[in-house]
Amino acid sequence: MTDLPKNSKLGTRSRSAGRRSMSLYAEGEPMVWLTGGALAFSLLMILAMLVYVFYMGFSNFWPQRVSKITTHAGQVHMGSVSRVQTYKPSLANVDRLPEALRDATREQLLETDGYTLRTLLYTGNYDLTGTRFQWVSDYEIDAREYPEWALLVERRMDGNFYGMPVAFERDGEPVTESPGEIWEHYREIHPEVRRRFRERERIRTVEMGRVNRRQETARRRLVEATNRFANDDLSAEELDLVRQETEAIIADTRKEHAELTERVDAINTENRRYGLVMETDQGRRHTLFFDDIVLAFPGNQLSLFQKVRIFGERWREFIFDDPREANMEGGVYPQIIGTVTMTLVMTIFVVPFGVIAALYLREYAKPGPIVSAVRIAINNLAGVPSIVFGVFGLGFFCYIMGGYLDDWFYSASPVPTYRGGGVLWASLTLALLTLPVVIVATEEALSAVPGSMREGSYACGASKWQTIKRIVLPRAMPGIMTGMILAMARGAGEVAPLMLVGAVKLAPSLPFDIHNLSGTLGPIPTGPIHLERSFLHLGFHIYDLGFQSSDSEAARPMVFTTTLLLITIIVLLNLTAIMIRTRLRKKFQSGAF
Amino acid sequence: MTAETLEQAPPNTQRTSVGNRLEEIAAGEQVRSEIHPELAKEDNILSIEHFNLWYGRAQALYDINMSVPKGKVTALVGPSGCGKSTLLRSVNRLNDLIDIVRIEGDMKINGSSVYAPNVDVIELRKRMGMVFQKSNPFPMSIYENVVYSLRIDGERNKKVLDEVCERSLRGAAIWDEVKDRLQESALGLSGGQQQRICIARAIAAEPEVLLMDEPCSALDPIATNKIEDMIDALKGEYTILIVTHNMQQAARTSDYTAFMYLGRLIEYGPTDTIFQKPRLIETKDYVTGRFG
Numbered sequence: 001m002t003d004l005p006k007n008s009k010l011g012t013r014s015r016s017a018g019r020r021s022m023s024l025y026a027e028g029e030p031m032v033w034l035t036g037g038a039l040a041f042s043l044l045m046i047l048a049m050l051v052y053v054f055y056m057g058f059s060n061f062w063p064q065r066v067s068k069i070t071t072h073a074g075q076v077h078m079g080s081v082s083r084v085q086t087y088k089p090s091l092a093n094v095d096r097l098p099e100a101l102r103d104a105t106r107e108q109l110l111e112t113d114g115y116t117l118r119t120l121l122y123t124g125n126y127d128l129t130g131t132r133f134q135w136v137s138d139y140e141i142d143a144r145e146y147p148e149w150a151l152l153v154e155r156r157m158d159g160n161f162y163g164m165p166v167a168f169e170r171d172g173e174p175v176t177e178s179p180g181e182i183w184e185h186y187r188e189i190h191p192e193v194r195r196r197f198r199e200r201e202r203i204r205t206v207e208m209g210r211v212n213r214r215q216e217t218a219r220r221r222l223v224e225a226t227n228r229f230a231n232d233d234l235s236a237e238e239l240d241l242v243r244q245e246t247e248a249i250i251a252d253t254r255k256e257h258a259e260l261t262e263r264v265d266a267i268n269t270e271n272r273r274y275g276l277v278m279e280t281d282q283g284r285r286h287t288l289f290f291d292d293i294v295l296a297f298p299g300n301q302l303s304l305f306q307k308v309r310i311f312g313e314r315w316r317e318f319i320f321d322d323p324r325e326a327n328m329e330g331g332v333y334p335q336i337i338g339t340v341t342m343t344l345v346m347t348i349f350v351v352p353f354g355v356i357a358a359l360y361l362r363e364y365a366k367p368g369p370i371v372s373a374v375r376i377a378i379n380n381l382a383g384v385p386s387i388v389f390g391v392f393g394l395g396f397f398c399y400i401m402g403g404y405l406d407d408w409f410y411s412a413s414p415v416p417t418y419r420g421g422g423v424l425w426a427s428l429t430l431a432l433l434t435l436p437v438v439i440v441a442t443e444e445a446l447s448a449v450p451g452s453m454r455e456g457s458y459a460c461g462a463s464k465w466q467t468i469k470r471i472v473l474p475r476a477m478p479g480i481m482t483g484m485i486l487a488m489a490r491g492a493g494e495v496a497p498l499m500l501v502g503a504v505k506l507a508p509s510l511p512f513d514i515h516n517l518s519g520t521l522g523p524i525p526t527g528p529i530h531l532e533r534s535f536l537h538l539g540f541h542i543y544d545l546g547f548q549s550s551d552s553e554a555a556r557p558m559v560f561t562t563t564l565l566l567i568t569i570i571v572l573l574n575l576t577a578i579m580i581r582t583r584l585r586k587k588f589q590s591g592a593f
Numbered sequence: 594m595t596a597e598t599l600e601q602a603p604p605n606t607q608r609t610s611v612g613n614r615l616e617e618i619a620a621g622e623q624v625r626s627e628i629h630p631e632l633a634k635e636d637n638i639l640s641i642e643h644f645n646l647w648y649g650r651a652q653a654l655y656d657i658n659m660s661v662p663k664g665k666v667t668a669l670v671g672p673s674g675c676g677k678s679t680l681l682r683s684v685n686r687l688n689d690l691i692d693i694v695r696i697e698g699d700m701k702i703n704g705s706s707v708y709a710p711n712v713d714v715i716e717l718r719k720r721m722g723m724v725f726q727k728s729n730p731f732p733m734s735i736y737e738n739v740v741y742s743l744r745i746d747g748e749r750n751k752k753v754l755d756e757v758c759e760r761s762l763r764g765a766a767i768w769d770e771v772k773d774r775l776q777e778s779a780l781g782l783s784g785g786q787q788q789r790i791c792i793a794r795a796i797a798a799e800p801e802v803l804l805m806d807e808p809c810s811a812l813d814p815i816a817t818n819k820i821e822d823m824i825d826a827l828k829g830e831y832t833i834l835i836v837t838h839n840m841q842q843a844a845r846t847s848d849y850t851a852f853m854y855l856g857r858l859i860e861y862g863p864t865d866t867i868f869q870k871p872r873l874i875e876t877k878d879y880v881t882g883r884f885g
Binding site: 450452453455456457458459460461462463466470471474475 | 685687690715716718719721722723725727729731732733741742744745746791794795798804
């Protein structure tokens with residue numbers, strides 16, 4: 001800078017600018033703004049995302065109004081508004097309007113630079129029309145009404161049905177044709193139909209499952225006996241005895257099965273006695289059996305109280321019922337159970353393992369290059385892409401370990417048990433994935449235990465292990481819990497590796513099943529936890545709904561609601577752990593300093 | 594205590610009296626410890642014999658020879674970094690926890706060696722109690738803190754534990770303050786109370802020697818008073834070896850005082866003599882506050 005001529009503008013400017021920036025930098029004022037701004041920006045983004053997910057997820061279940069839109073072209077569409085957006089219609093469409101409206105529409109479009117609004121109407125009736133949605137532009141609309149008795153019917157199959165009630169039928173005979181009375185009948189009979197429907201589902205899954213298991217166990221016993229007979233381990237008489245017993249059990253279970261089938265048939269017949277005759281916006285009549293109806297309401301005449309009740313009913317169904325229609329509708333109960341079971345099993349594996357590893361690294365291993373290298377390796381493990389863990393889990397856990405388990409303990413079973421994806425392997429894979437988190441947090445907690453406490457313990461004549469067990473571990477427990485919380489949050493939100501090691505789109509049974517207490521892990525009974533079963537997972541469900549479903553438009557609201565639920569579950573799991581940690585902290589930390 | 598503190602420049606020489614050998618000591622000259630004849634009459638519980646200690650290459654203790662009389666309070670005084678705490682921590686081999694420490698010589702407690710190769714360190718430590726500079730109660734209840742040394746020995750008998758707990762807390766003069774909240778966390782107590790809990794913990798196993806490493810340095814005068822009273826009350830029943838920075842405290846509480854300087858034992862004798870008529874001019878300079 002001294003080389004520059006004294007009067008050079010460049011020289012003076014750059015020198016004074018340099019001085020100014022130096023002093024600002026020294027004062028630190030810009031850093032305060034920079035750091036504060038960065039924090040505010042991050043918080044704002046997180047908050048915006050949460051608010052968006054919360055709003056979209058929550059409003060999904062609020063009862064919609066049923067609009068009936070008549071276009072200038074004379075078409076009638078009935079349905080609920082899915083969303084409204086601006087767009088630029090092509091002028092060719094405007095040309096198709098009746099002559100009287102054409103010029104006015106053109107003028108209006110010119111005023112708004114060619115933009116107009118259009119509404120996406122969920123018109124439902126998929127089985128009749130082959131579509132679920134209809135776009136309607138604002139300029140096309142001739143009339144928009146909200147018919148008093150227009151019904152929104154949620155069905156078990158083919159999505160919503162929109163229409164006007166025409167008649168209530170019992171045994172195929174119309175009982176009444178007045179909408180008010182139809183509605184009264186529906187309100188009276190439908191809850192019973194639903195109750196019977198649930199009973200039927202219970203019979204199908206729980207009771208028939210029990211009968212099938214009994215039969216299966218008996219069959220397996222016979223196979224085992226036959227094998228032992230072939231090895232001369234069993235006499236012919238004994239084999240004969242087993243065969244007779246098995247045949248008796250099979251006959252018995254066949255009878256039970258027939259009885260249950262009869263009960264199911266009876267419920268089906270009873271439920272199909274009642275029907276709702278509806279007229280669609282296209283003027284077609286269609287009978288809906290009560291058995292197929294999940295929920296129906298006249299969307300345009302609900303009081304606030306009724307709306308809240310329907311809102312609550314939909315949430316109840318979402319949380320406690322099984323999915324229907326390829327997961328696009330209904331509940332996510334199996335997903336919740338799968339996610340929570342997997343996360344908890346993962347925690348059970350990762351926390352003791354991580355804590356023990358950290359104990360060795362911090363307390364026993366002699367500090368040196370090897371320990372440092374191990375520590376670096378553990379930290380690097382946290383940076384490995386999760387899908388790599390998934391591939392490893394598939395190869396090592398699912399095929400190798402699962403294969404061995406099957407060979408050792410389940411050789412009598414004709415189908416693979418532990419070989420292939422399952423909760424156990426998914427939990428173990430995620431445990432590996434989250435292990436670094438636990439180790440690092442535990443090591444930090446251990447090193448934060450004051451040396452004076454250890455010395456005090458040694459001075460009392462405690463051995464190293466006694467000191468660790470009685471002083472170091474309790475004192476480090478809150479820090480270990482922090483590691484556990486981080487691991488759980490990471491594990492519960494992970495999807496990619498799960499797709500390879502056990503998360504599926506549809507599973508016949510839950511990994512946690514209180515009706516079937518025969519879960520085993522090799523020789524260890526695990527009661528209601530069935531670690532070999534594949535499972536549904538909320539994170540995978542979101543991916544599946546959003547990107548793999550046949551109608552992404554229909555699945556959209558459920559994506560948000562499921563996201564909301566997943567976030568809520570992770571928050572709940574974390575809150576529980578944080579509460580335990582706070583309690584521990586109160587117990588173990590001093591307020592006296 | 595590190596090598597650096599040991600190599601500090603000698604204190605201000607202008608203020609020292611004539612005949613002072615501090616500079617020579619700092620330069621590495623060997624001095625003979627001045628041990629008063631009164632000590633020979635006492636019944637010794639701990640004797641330290643030709644004890645040397647190094648932190649890495651830096652020597653921290655030079656050929657210490659001293660005996661600690663049974664049932665008496667012996668104070669170790671001296672300027673910072675003179676090796677008082679190191680010597681104290683060598684008695685129960687707490688220095689073993691530091692990798693770079695190396696020792697020569699031996700100590701004997703009630704005749705049995707402390708540093709012989711076959712000594713079980715854990716058993717050895719059980720024979721001594723130790724109180725630290727900063728109170729270090731464990732993260733557990735008051736009760737569990739006090740009976741800790743019995744718990745690690747596997748004592749389960751509730752009656753024995755209760756008895757020990759009460760006796761120790763009474764011994765540490767804190768029973769009346771905590772008797773109604775024994776199950777509460779010890780970490781909720783005040784600093785002075787915590788220190789007395791630590792003393793109760795140290796005397797719970799009835800140690801042969803009670804080691805105190807500046808037990809009052811982090812406490813206010815009132816708490817210090819209480820602990821000094823308690824030391825007076827424990828005198829006779831326990832042998833106490835106490836490190837202190839506070840001359841008045843040494844004068845008030847101890848029967849014998851040892852003056853240390855730069856890792857050497859300079860003078861050791863009855864407290865009254867050391868404080869009023871020390872034989873060496875260095876001791877006099879130190880106890881009257883001329884240096885250190």
